[in-house]
Amino acid sequence: MNTPLYPTCQQYIHRLKSKKSISKQIILFTGYDYFLQKHDLKVLLARYREVILVPRLIDETYLVKEALAPIFESYTDIHLVANPEYDERYRIIYEFAAITNKNIKILTVYDFCEKYLKKVYVPESYTESNPLLSSLRSRNYLQNLSKTFIDFSVSSVLLAVSSPLWLLSRVRIAQESPGPIFYRQSRVGLNQEEFYCIKFRSMRLDAEAAGAQFSSKKDKRVFKYGAFMRATRIDELPQLLSVFRGEISLVGPRPERRIFTESFEEVIPHYSSRHIIKPGITGYAQVMYPYGAGAKDARHKLMYDLYYIKNWTVGLEFKIIWKTVLTVLNYKGY
Template sequence: MNKTFSYHVASTKSYAHRLKSKTATSDEVLIITSYDYFLEKKGLALLINRYKEIVLVPRSVDDDYLLNKTIRPLLEQYSKIHLVTNPQYDSRYHVIYELVVRNNKSIRITTVYDFCEKILKKVYVPDGLDEENPFLPSQLYFNQKVRFTKECIDTVISFLLLFFSLPLWAISALRIRQESPGPVFYQQERLGLHKSVFACIKFRSMVPDAEANGAMFSKKKDNRVFKYGALMRLTRIDELPQLLNIFRGEISLIGPRPERPVFTETFEEEIPYYNLRHGVKPGITGYAQVMYPYGAGVYDARHKLMYDLYYIKNWSLRLEMKIIIHTAIVVFTRKGR
């Protein structure tokens, strides 16, 4: 990411960030007000290839500073402004628009909802439960045609994966027993369609008493993981037994990651619209898993939810195939968790 743009803090007082591009395809400058909650590294990497400069303005910046220290200097350098704002919770777009027009510059205004979905390819999820996304329905689910198509894909690809991966099942069973005495498989309670509970099956990659002190998120460098377990997690070999869950009808090949009930309770209390992901079957892999780096906790769960909701809301055969291809790249390049 540092190879494509330089990054510096425009003001230590306001923490308004300015990112200058060396490879932009547009002559516009992008200004995003109230950006605090929906942007992450991958999104910034995408935007820096489009715009000459990106100005990220947090909610804490006052109007005077925003206009005189941020917007006016930009108008001296650029003739085209693209402003992204949340019209429900930030009215400053009015004064920015007037200032730009008075200086005979061009401006286009995009809502944060459209910007996230059309440019960043994810759905805007507010930071707090008191904020809404008016473009999200009370329920999200796949229609009968989509469900039938996904079931056909699941059946064909799962049987192929099972057939060609059988040698890996035998090798993995042997290596697990050699490196960590105990069961080969590990079953864990997860939530499926409509929050139904099922036993998610995986090859065991951690020591048998990994959660002796209670449920916890796994980490990138987790000392509970034995050597071959780390390799399985890196290449996602540990996920292969979930093919049995697909044959049982509990999960799909592609979908939101099946979450544990104990963590889901916390996420639903703190993340708006988190319950919408339960309107479809979870998946062995998914859009959030290929688009967002491995992470744990509320912050990461919120960003993953944006991608999961985009997948459900904008499902297409092309998107399904894209996720399958990306997952294969992760497996063969060993860029898993």
């Protein structure tokens, strides 16, 4: 794979080449708005010889004569992912492929992301015709029944198995950072209603003396044992009690504070849709996307959260639980 993941210049297409794929196919994304992450590119480069990203702002003459012509000479099978909400360049590419006798398959970015990348595409800005609006809904009765059974049974096992860690955490927190063992913080849950999230305290008592802020991967406000708890997710264990109270689920979108959800709703389309189900201690976004804070990362995580909501199955639920176990064992929590 060559050069940077995200191009800084909007005047040229960006090409990523696979050194391992033996496929003769290439894939082009038109109206590219930086929704692919490293995991996505790894999946694509295992399937295609080249991944070509065509930004929204690019001269059409340059696109056809200078960029596409030499590429098309080397390939006959082309997969085109169109982003019709942003531009019509996919039509130009499709017509150029037709007159040069290339085999071309075309999908919208919505269909492609859900089918191949297992996430729901969320655009950078609101659009009038978004298929997401008509297809997203909460679980039915039988799904909710299955989900509740999984929540209570798995949480009961975790509570019993983790009981020694509760005592250990109580002792170590008191030693390293005298003060409350737990901390309570208001979070936004189902249907935008607030509840109190309870965790083992992993930060100093003055952690938010300067106001609300996102935690970071190597947060200096975290004391030594607190960092260990965050890496292994031991700090999340008290939330099992919230599962039994019906406030959260074992798996679901990560609950955020009101100050952050309101800011995200202003800049990320459909962000509030994640609140049509209960939040979770762990989630699809947590096991699929690396640590991040801010609107850009929130948009990426939302794509996974919405896929989870839209495509929930018992199999997906246990897949997320298993991936969470692997995350804990590999000390990759956050």
